Amino acid sequence: MQQPKNFKRLLQALAKQGLDVTYNDRTYSVRLKDSSEFDRQDACPTNTSAKTAEILLPEGFPVEAKALKQLANLAQIRHPAGGFVCKCCATPDFHPGDAGVAIGSIVQTEGMVIPAAVGSDINCGMRLHVADLSLEKFLQKRDRFVQLMKGDYFFGTRDVAMTAKTSRALFQYGIPGWLDAMLDAPTGSIVKSNLHQLADEIDRVYLGGSMNGDWKWAPEELVPDTGIVRDGGLATIGGGNHFVEIQVVEEIEDKATAFVWGVRQGQLAFTIHSGSRNVGKYIGGMWRDRAQSAWPKHLKYPDYRLFPLSVTANPNLVREYLQAEATAANYGFINRLLLAELLRLRLREVYGDLAAPLVYDLPHNITLFEGNRWVIRKGACPAHPQQPVIIPGSMGTTSYLLIGKGNSEFLSSASHGAGRVRSRFDLNREGADKSEEALGLTGVDCITLREERRIEEAPAAYKPIQPVIDVQIAAGLVGVVARLKPVLTFKA
DNA sequence: ATGTGC
Numbered sequence A: 001m002q003q004p005k006n007f008k009r010l011l012q013a014l015a016k017q018g019l020d021v022t023y024n025d026r027t028y029s030v031r032l033k034d035s036s037e038f039d040r041q042d043a044c045p046t047n048t049s050a051k052t053a054e055i056l057l058p059e060g061f062p063v064e065a066k067a068l069k070q071l072a073n074l075a076q077i078r079h080p081a082g083g084f085v086c087k088c089c090a091t092p093d094f095h096p097g098d099a100g101v102a103i104g105s106i107v108q109t110e111g112m113v114i115p116a117a118v119g120s121d122i123n124c125g126m127r128l129h130v131a132d133l134s135l136e137k138f139l140q141k142r143d144r145f146v147q148l149m150k151g152d153y154f155f156g157t158r159d160v161a162m163t164a165k166t167s168r169a170l171f172q173y174g175i176p177g178w179l180d181a182m183l184d185a186p187t188g189s190i191v192k193s194n195l196h197q198l199a200d201e202i203d204r205v206y207l208g209g210s211m212n213g214d215w216k217w218a219p220e221e222l223v224p225d226t227g228i229v230r231d232g233g234l235a236t237i238g239g240g241n242h243f244v245e246i247q248v249v250e251e252i253e254d255k256a257t258a259f260v261w262g263v264r265q266g267q268l269a270f271t272i273h274s275g276s277r278n279v280g281k282y283i284g285g286m287w288r289d290r291a292q293s294a295w296p297k298h299l300k301y302p303d304y305r306l307f308p309l310s311v312t313a314n315p316n317l318v319r320e321y322l323q324a325e326a327t328a329a330n331y332g333f334i335n336r337l338l339l340a341e342l343l344r345l346r347l348r349e350v351y352g353d354l355a356a357p358l359v360y361d362l363p364h365n366i367t368l369f370e371g372n373r374w375v376i377r378k379g380a381c382p383a384h385p386q387q388p389v390i391i392p393g394s395m396g397t398t399s400y401l402l403i404g405k406g407n408s409e410f411l412s413s414a415s416h417g418a419g420r421v422r423s424r425f426d427l428n429r430e431g432a433d434k435s436e437e438a439l440g441l442t443g444v445d446c447i448t449l450r451e452e453r454r455i456e457e458a459p460a461a462y463k464p465i466q467p468v469i470d471v472q473i474a475a476g477l478v479g480v481v482a483r484l485k486p487v488l489t490f491k492a
Numbered sequence B: 001a002t003g004t005g006c
Helices: A007-016 A037-041 A065-075 A135-140 A142-155 A164-173 A175-184 A190-200 A255-261 A277-294 A315-351 A424-428 A451-456 A465-474
Strands: A020-024 A027-031 A052-056 A084-095 A103-110 A125-131 A243-252 A268-274 A358-363 A365-370 A373-378 A380-382 A388-391 A399-404 A413-415 A478-490
Touching: A007 A020, A007 A065, A027 A065, A052 A065, A065 A084, A065 A103, A084 A413, A084 A465, A103 A380, A125 A315, A125 A388, A135 A142, A135 A478, A142 A315, A142 A478, A164 A175, A164 A315, A175 A190, A175 A315, A190 A315, A255 A399, A255 A478, A268 A315, A268 A478, A277 A315, A315 A358, A315 A365, A358 A380, A358 A388, A373 A380, A380 A388, A388 A413, A388 A465, A388 A478, A399 A465, A413 A465, A424 A451, A465 A478
Parallel strands: A052 A084
Antiparallel strands: A020 A027, A027 A052, A084 A103, A103 A373, A125 A268, A125 A358, A243 A268, A243 A478, A365 A373, A380 A413, A388 A399, A399 A478
């Protein structure tokens, strides 16, 4: 396989930063500089962090030096009390992140967690439903449906109010405990009419949609002592690459698996990509700062400024961080559930009673304990054997439902999308070609209140999905179950 | 990612 386009230039840029990169059979290997100042500051005993980080990349696409540098930084994080990185790797939607951690990075640690590696967008993830409705019938009443959804997603026309008790249960327990608490929800609250189906679908949510949270970490105004909570952030899509998309199941590749998962050719489908909104921002930001404050006072900050929390040095802080992260994760699971429920209710309202079951819901921005170690995925899906994996293309291209293969070389993970190739700034700047053709928007039905969102998130902003999927199949990360074609996309 | 900022 040939080397990527900008390989030589990349080597030069990275050599200046003390990084050595090789390319072999679909995979980059970033070798880190051997000695750092850090080594001399403190006896970091027997354990040292990873010396290499592997990246799976689609053939013929450039990769940014900034992203490689960020991955190298992540790989060499360690804590003087003994925490270290066991393994670090990246998926083919790899690109630089704003907060110092590249999207598509996966890091396995021992003895430490890294709040900054998860970042603000805690439990960002993907949720897929199928619906027993043909594309033809859907399009007949498309305008009415879109009008109703715009109200729900952009203007909050549906009541998602909760009692104080229910709000606390949401943060504390995630989906199951929250559904229990919903039994006494105010009348008119949207999930009340469908509690049984939502309970039946819990086993199709990663971790059962439940982590060990504590409402004490939630923003104060969302966990009052008594009264009704009206949270303007809940059941909203959010910005950036988040979306809700109506799709059609275009083609089944793995018939047996699709049958078991309840997916059939010609069905309508909808995919939700969203996370924990402001709650994750609040908790992620708080803990990034707390991890920095907990860094040993007598040591200089490491130059990458990504601070781990050590199990040996600060066991309580590690426990509390994981609980705080879980609190935001619970909110993320329920946000996606509500976005889907709003859509399912409107489908039934417009097209009559129809089945629209959940296929799967999985996070791609989260710390998970797997095989006795922490695995932190930043824009990467878990892809364990037999597990459903959802990888969306841009709003103009195919999305994929896949089955995980549990490739340990890539820490049982897969990409969470195609990966951005052009920055928002680049696409929006003066003088840029903003024609439909140049942006790949021809024939794309994008519902948004903001024109700049269509431009920032246009198909031209992303890699084509096909090579991104192909390289992951070739490397044994996933197998294709079904292809989903976009029909229309909601972007906030 | 974020009622944002190159």
